[in-house]
Amino acid sequence: MSSSPIYIKIRVNDQPTEAIVDTGSAISIIHLNFLKTIQHNKFTYTTRICQTANSTPLKIIGQIELEIQIKHIKTYVIAYVATNLITSILLGNDWINSNHVHLFGDQNYLTIPDQYGHLTQISYTEPPSINYPAILVNQITLPPYSQTLVDITSQVSNANNLIFEPYDRYISKFMFIPHTLLNINNHQAKILLINAQNRQQTLSKNTRIGTISSDTTFSICTTIQDSTKSKSLLNHQPLRRSKNFKTRAISYSKDNSDQIIRNNRCHHCNEYFLSGNDLQKHLRAQCYSAQIRKQIIESIAHIENPKHQLAIQDILWRNKILFDPTPSIINIPPQSAIKTGDHPPLYSKQYPASDKDQQIKFQETQKLLERGQIEESTSPWSSPIVLVKKKDKTMRFCIDYRRLNAITIKDAFPLPRIDEIFDQLSDAMYYTKFDFKSGYFQVPLSKEDRPKTAFSTRDNHYQFTVLPQGITNGPATFQRVINHILGPTRWKYALAYIDDIIIYSKTFEEHLSHLNEICQILKNARFRLNPEKCEIARTQTDYLGHNIKNGEIRPSANNINGLLNTRLPQTADEACKFVKAAEYYRKFIPNFSQIAEPLRKFVPTTRTQRKKGQKTIITLTNEEIKAFEQLKKFLTTDLVLRLPNNRFPFKLQTDASDEGIGAVLLQIYSDGDRPVAYLSKKFTQAQRKWSPMEQECYAFICALDKWHKYLSGITFLWETDQALN
Numbered sequence: 001m002s003s004s005p006i007y008i009k010i011r012v013n014d015q016p017t018e019a020i021v022d023t024g025s026a027i028s029i030i031h032l033n034f035l036k037t038i039q040h041n042k043f044t045y046t047t048r049i050c051q052t053a054n055s056t057p058l059k060i061i062g063q064i065e066l067e068i069q070i071k072h073i074k075t076y077v078i079a080y081v082a083t084n085l086i087t088s089i090l091l092g093n094d095w096i097n098s099n100h101v102h103l104f105g106d107q108n109y110l111t112i113p114d115q116y117g118h119l120t121q122i123s124y125t126e127p128p129s130i131n132y133p134a135i136l137v138n139q140i141t142l143p144p145y146s147q148t149l150v151d152i153t154s155q156v157s158n159a160n161n162l163i164f165e166p167y168d169r170y171i172s173k174f175m176f177i178p179h180t181l182l183n184i185n186n187h188q189a190k191i192l193l194i195n196a197q198n199r200q201q202t203l204s205k206n207t208r209i210g211t212i213s214s215d216t217t218f219s220i221c222t223t224i225q226d227s228t229k230s231k232s233l234l235n236h237q238p239l240r241r242s243k244n245f246k247t248r249a250i251s252y253s254k255d256n257s258d259q260i261i262r263n264n265r266c267h268h269c270n271e272y273f274l275s276g277n278d279l280q281k282h283l284r285a286q287c288y289s290a291q292i293r294k295q296i297i298e299s300i301a302h303i304e305n306p307k308h309q310l311a312i313q314d315i316l317w318r319n320k321i322l323f324d325p326t327p328s329i330i331n332i333p334p335q336s337a338i339k340t341g342d343h344p345p346l347y348s349k350q351y352p353a354s355d356k357d358q359q360i361k362f363q364e365t366q367k368l369l370e371r372g373q374i375e376e377s378t379s380p381w382s383s384p385i386v387l388v389k390k391k392d393k394t395m396r397f398c399i400d401y402r403r404l405n406a407i408t409i410k411d412a413f414p415l416p417r418i419d420e421i422f423d424q425l426s427d428a429m430y431y432t433k434f435d436f437k438s439g440y441f442q443v444p445l446s447k448e449d450r451p452k453t454a455f456s457t458r459d460n461h462y463q464f465t466v467l468p469q470g471i472t473n474g475p476a477t478f479q480r481v482i483n484h485i486l487g488p489t490r491w492k493y494a495l496a497y498i499d500d501i502i503i504y505s506k507t508f509e510e511h512l513s514h515l516n517e518i519c520q521i522l523k524n525a526r527f528r529l530n531p532e533k534c535e536i537a538r539t540q541t542d543y544l545g546h547n548i549k550n551g552e553i554r555p556s557a558n559n560i561n562g563l564l565n566t567r568l569p570q571t572a573d574e575a576c577k578f579v580k581a582a583e584y585y586r587k588f589i590p591n592f593s594q595i596a597e598p599l600r601k602f603v604p605t606t607r608t609q610r611k612k613g614q615k616t617i618i619t620l621t622n623e624e625i626k627a628f629e630q631l632k633k634f635l636t637t638d639l640v641l642r643l644p645n646n647r648f649p650f651k652l653q654t655d656a657s658d659e660g661i662g663a664v665l666l667q668i669y670s671d672g673d674r675p676v677a678y679l680s681k682k683f684t685q686a687q688r689k690w691s692p693m694e695q696e697c698y699a700f701i702c703a704l705d706k707w708h709k710y711l712s713g714i715t716f717l718w719e720t721d722q723a724l725n
Contacts, residue, residue: 006103007125008110010089011069013038017088018125019068021110023103025092028079029058030066033157034088035081041065043081050082059083068095070122073114075099084158084185132156133208134164137188141202142175142195149190154212156184164191166210175201177209184212292323295531303537311512312537319519322529327371327441329466330481330526334446337467337477338453339409345380346403350456357387357395361457364397369462373441377463379451398470399455405472413476418544421495421502426551426643428504430511431541434522435533439499440474442527443467443481485525486518494518502543511537545584554640555585563635568628571615575602575624582631586678588639589631591662593680598627642667642674650676650716652703656695659683663703665710668717679706696722 006021012030015038029050035043043064050058062081067074068091077095095101103110108124137151156162162184166177174196182189191209195201203209296316303309316323353361368374383404388396425431436442445453445467453464453471467474475498482496490496493514494503503518505511515537522529535541540549547554563582569575579599586592598621620628644650644667651666651673660682666673681702683695690698700718704711 005087005127006105006110007127008070008122009125010091012089013040013067014069015039020087020090021096021101021103022090022092023096025090026094028066028077028090028092028095029060029082029085030064030079030089031085031087031158032061032081032083035064046080050080058085070112071120073112073120075112084160084183086159131211131213134191134210134212136203136205136207136209139202139205140193141200142193143200144195144198147192147194150193151188152191152209153187154184154189155187156212157187159184163213164189164210165213167208170209173197173201175203182212291325292320292531295323296320299531299534299536308508308537312515315512315516315519316536319516319523322519322523322527323531324528325437326528327373327438328526328528329372329444330442330485332444332481332485332525334444335467335477335481336446336449337411337473338404338449338471340404340407340452341409343407345452346407347380347382348384348400348403350458351384351386351400353385353387358458360387360395361385361397362459365457365460365462371441373466374462374464375450377451377454377461379454379461379463381452381454381463382461383453383455385455385457399453399468401453401468401470401472404452405470408472411473411476411480413480415475415479416495416497418497421497421544422546422548422553423644424491424495425502425504425548425553426645427506428548429539429550430505430508431535431538431543431548432503432511432515432518433533433535433538433541433543434501434503434518435530436499436501437528437530439478440467440469443478485521485527487521489514489518489521497544500544502541508537548643551643551645552640553643554638555588555635559584560635564632566632568625569602569620570617572602572618573615575599575618575620575628578628578631579603582635585635585639586680588641588678589634590664590678591660591680592678593682594659594662595627595630595634597659597682598624642669642676644676644710650710650714651719652700652707652711652716653719654696654699654703655721656692656699658688661695661699661702663699663706665703665707676710677707679703692722696720 007018008021010017010019012019012034017034027050041064043062045062046060050060060080060082063078064081066077066079066089068077069075075095075098077091077098079089096103099112101110101112110122110124111119112122113119132155134152134154137153140148140150142148160183162182164180164182166179170177176194176196178192178194180191182191193203296313299316300309300312303312365374381404384400386398386400388398390396443466445464450463450465453468455462467477478498479496482499482501483490486494486496486501493505493510494501496502501518503511503514505514540547542548542556542558545556545559547556559581563578566574566578566581569578579596579602582589582596583592586596589595602618644665648667648669651668652663653666654661654663656662660680663679665676665679667676679702687695687698700720
């Protein structure tokens with residue numbers, strides 16, 4: 001090994017450069033930054049430990065096949081890719097031996113044979129000198145008699161053991177800067193500044209404070225110690241161009257090697273890529289399933305701005321595992337959701353079923369078994385299977401857990417209030433809605449609870465390994481899980497109502513950041529989404545039965561259409577269901593209580609009433625038919641309310657009549673008042689005897705009680721048609 005590196009002129013994949021030829025290195029190495037500037041073939045990820053002669057570690061991130069041309073002779077080598085090599089490329093013993101290169105150090109040349117065995121003499125070149133200014137990254141002010149570490153930058157991108165020498169002019173200013181060896185990463189390093197004056201001193205940004213140079217008196221690389229058990233790449237036979245050696249030009253952005261290793265390896269085929277763009281192109285073309293590619297493209301088709309569409313697409317490509325149809329179990333501890341105390345096991349006989357239904361049961365259990373969502377059981381517990389016909393005439397496989405639920409200790413974990421969720425969306429302009437794919441089946445169930453979920457077919461006995469549908473504590477358990485996973489993002493820009501997640505943002509740029517973070521959180525948790533029910537970066541969305549857009553809220557058109565298509569009730573049960581469904585939107589309908597009052601008698605208030613007479617055929621009176629038609633008429637209008645926004649003042653309007661009270665909460669905007677919610681209540685017989693003043697005050701009290709979370713502690717305007725003293 002020579003006392004100083006040997007440099008020769010070569011062409012790497014037709015790109016001219018100077019290379020170090022080092023007999024002290026077992027392998028050849030190319031700098032990542034230089035590789036980014038040339039055409040190259042496939043890049044393969046690998047891990048090796050390499051260190052320089054002065055024990056400085058070299059960070060190896062992969063290997064690549066290169067064409068090395070010296071004059072008219074073309075050779076090939078598999079080089080390792082390093083992120084902190086001090087030169088562009090180093091040719092080690094693997095290249096030297098396989099190409100029968102002989103070095104004549106005392107005469108400053110080497111020889112290499114061509115394909116016919118004729119020797120060609122290659123002269124050494126002078127080592128390139130490194131001598132660059134060191135420049136302050138930021139302005140720095142040092143108090144008297146103080147010292148601090150500061151960031152400097154240079155033209156050197158990545159290198160170790162470079163010499164820093166300060167300019168002499170700072171000595172006269174009592175600004176001492178020690179000579180030091182620097183390790184430069186991404187053009188930056190840190191040095192120590194000492195102010196020995198009795199007054200503060202300031203150095204401006206971009207001040208040149210010294211020079212950075214290299215010591216070329218030692219060899220760059222020494223023998224490699226391999227950390228892997230893979231077969232050695234050393235081969236003393238000359239390498240020839242591989243059949244797949246196809247070069248391609250690529251542009252790269254700067255990145256550190258940790259991010260490259262983490263982000264740019266295809267987890268399907270384990271091929272490694274130097275840039276995220278290359279990886280995404282590969283995934284889209286080869287390793288993503290056609291179904292996922294189609295789903296991602298369709299989910300962003302509504303975005304008109306091409307830049308916005310590409311930005312969203314990039315996030316979805318990077319997190320495409322969320323759309324993988326393969327069932328997944330999230331990485332959390334198994335959940336305990338069925339606490340029954342000391343109650344003995346419950347056993348229920350299976351319901352009678354036709355041969356066709358038995359076949360459906362068999363097919364469904366086989367699917368669940370293959371996915372690992374159920375397992376064979378010897379449990380003394382058993383609940384019957386129920387097949388429920390869906391709208392598309394197919395059958396839904398369910399377990400009747402009613403007896404189990406009756407003895408289960410209820411979990412009091414709260415579900416978020418729907419009105420509080422909507423209140424958070426008042427300033428949002430962009431929305432993304434995620435729906436989990438069989439969300440319950442992604443939650444692992446504790447071994448203690450599994451036997452309680454048991455059910456039987458005519459051939460076998462099974463139990464769930466995941467949270468089953470239909471158990472009473474299912475919603476609370478899932479809500480607890482998703483709250484924990486979303487963590488501090490909740491109530492800031494993400495919310496979840498059981499398995500429905502909404503991400504909301506004021507601007508598109510914010511939405512990109514929020515969407516990326518939530519996708520990362522869900523991906524790390526190993527959740528899977530149902531892409532058919534997801535909506536990405538929308539300016540309006542349907543969420544929890546309501547349409548949200550630009551700070552306004554309306555009933556969901558799908559839900560309203562269902563109510564409008566309701567036929568005139570024929571039974572008490574049908575009338576009850578209509579009133580309950582319409583009541584979900586009562587805040588949109590002025591005087592709802594008075595309008596719906598004739599139909600109220602069909603809404604049972606006790607369990608006994610619910611069991612008795614709900615299927616009885618009824619004939620509606622004219623008053624009841626009028627109430628039914630009037631509610632439907634209101635639902636045909638554009639029922640729109642403004643989401644409450646604390647930046648605008650509130651106004652409360654109340655009114656009392658002989659039948660009951662009404663109130664409306666408004667907010668005062670520059671272009672007029674906007675309704676936030678309506679309230680109505682029918683008087684009892686005793687309340688009808690109150691004076692108009694008492695009735696009006698009662699309306700005010702009811703409104704305050706209903707909307708205290710908006711009006712408490714603030715000044716608001718109250719409007720009434722009564723003269724109050």
